[in-house]
Amino acid sequence: MRAWRLTVLIGSDARVRHHALYHELVLRARAAGLAGATVLHGREGYGSSGFVHTDRLLESADDLPVTVLIVDTEDRIRGFLPRVEELTAEGVDHIDVLLDEVELLELR
Amino acid sequence: MTPPQRALRLSIVVGESDSWHHHALYVEIVHRAHKAGLAGASVFRGIEGYGANSVIHTPHLFRLSDDLPILIVIVDEADRVRAFLPELDALAINGLVTLDEVTHIRYAAGTTPR
Numbered sequence: 740m741r742a743w744r745l746t747v748l749i750g751s752d753a754r755v756r757h758h759a760l761y762h763e764l765v766l767r768a769r770a771a772g773l774a775g776a777t778v779l780h781g782r783e784g785y786g787s788s789g790f791v792h793t794d795r796l797l798e799s800a801d802d803l804p805v806t807v808l809i810v811d812t813e814d815r816i817r818g819f820l821p822r823v824e825e826l827t828a829e830g831v832d833h834i835d836v837l838l839d840e841v842e843l844l845e846l847r
Numbered sequence: 848m849t850p851p852q853r854a855l856r857l858s859i860v861v862g863e864s865d866s867w868h869h870h871a872l873y874v875e876i877v878h879r880a881h882k883a884g885l886a887g888a889s890v891f892r893g894i895e896g897y898g899a900n901s902v903i904h905t906p907h908l909f910r911l912s913d914d915l916p917i918l919i920v921i922v923d924e925a926d927r928v929r930a931f932l933p934e935l936d937a938l939a940i941n942g943l944v945t946l947d948e949v950t951h952i953r954y955a956a957g958t959t960p961r
Contacts, residue, residue: 746949748889748922783874784889785881795874804889806920824848824954833955835887837856837922839947 742843743816745809747823748835750792751780752802755829764807767822773815777808787833810843848958854951855925859935860898861942864914872938873917879934886923893918898943922951 753760761778768776781804783793794800809816816838823834865872873890880888896916921928928946935944 748887779891781889781891783877784887785877786887789881791877791881793874804891806889806891820952827954827956827958831956833953836952836954837854838851838950838952839856 740843740845741813742810742841743813744839744841745807745811745816745819746837746839747807747809748786748837749805749807750786750802751805753805753831755826755831760826760831760834761805761807763826764823768807768809768819771815771819771822773809773819774811775809779806779808781805786835810841813840849953849955851950851952853925854922854949855928856947856949857919857921857928857931858945858947859919859921859940859942860896860944861917861919861940862898862914863892863917865942867938872940873919875938876919876935876940879938880921880931883927883931883934885921885927885931888919888921891918891920892916922949 747764749760751759751761755763765776765778783791783795784804785791786804792799792802792804794803809819820836823836826834859876861872861876863871863873867875877888877890893916898916921931
């Protein structure tokens with residue numbers, strides 16, 4: 740079946756409601772009844788700040804890239820986007836999300 | 848929210864021990880992406896894997912905790928990503944390089960309707 744993949748690109752130090760933003764996204768995904776969520780921790784990268792964070796240098800090892808992946812039906816992913824957007828009204832400066840279509844296989 | 852925009856995602860898989868002029872190849876790729884002004888790059892390390900790359904640099908497989916797969920993900924406007932591809936040729940990357948189209952949305956503080 741056709742499905743949508745939501746990829747959220749954030750930093751590991753981003754916080755909201757006294758915990759990590761990636762954790763809040765997982766909580767919200769679960770509360771919304773989405774099929775699942777996976778959090779991947781990066782070791783190096785940069786974003787809109789232009790500063791390269793890396794685990795190779797102690798002084799730059801903060802705020803490493805984190806990706807949250809969620810795959811579900813188009814409707815459910817679309818329905819979840821406002822729950823992501825509203826985090827920017829709770830102190831999160833910005834959140835970049837990527838959407839793409841994937842084919843979901845149900846293997847039994 | 849900015850209007851959804853089409854973007855291109857460049858995904859590159861190399862070995863952790865692949866090197867370029869005495870430093871890690873993935874570091875060089877991030878450095879070049881940064882220098883090229885691409886919007887962002889993220890590096891993830893796999894915990895196991897193998898690939899064509901490993902045949903060249905190690906006997907058969909990524910060795911345990913030695914030459915693990917590294918995934919570099921770069922997302923930007925298609926033109927900018929494609930303009931960056933010659934840099935990868937210059938680095939003679941033997942790993943897996945894929946491009947796929949994505950929709951990019953940026954939610955920014957102060958623009959959220961409440």
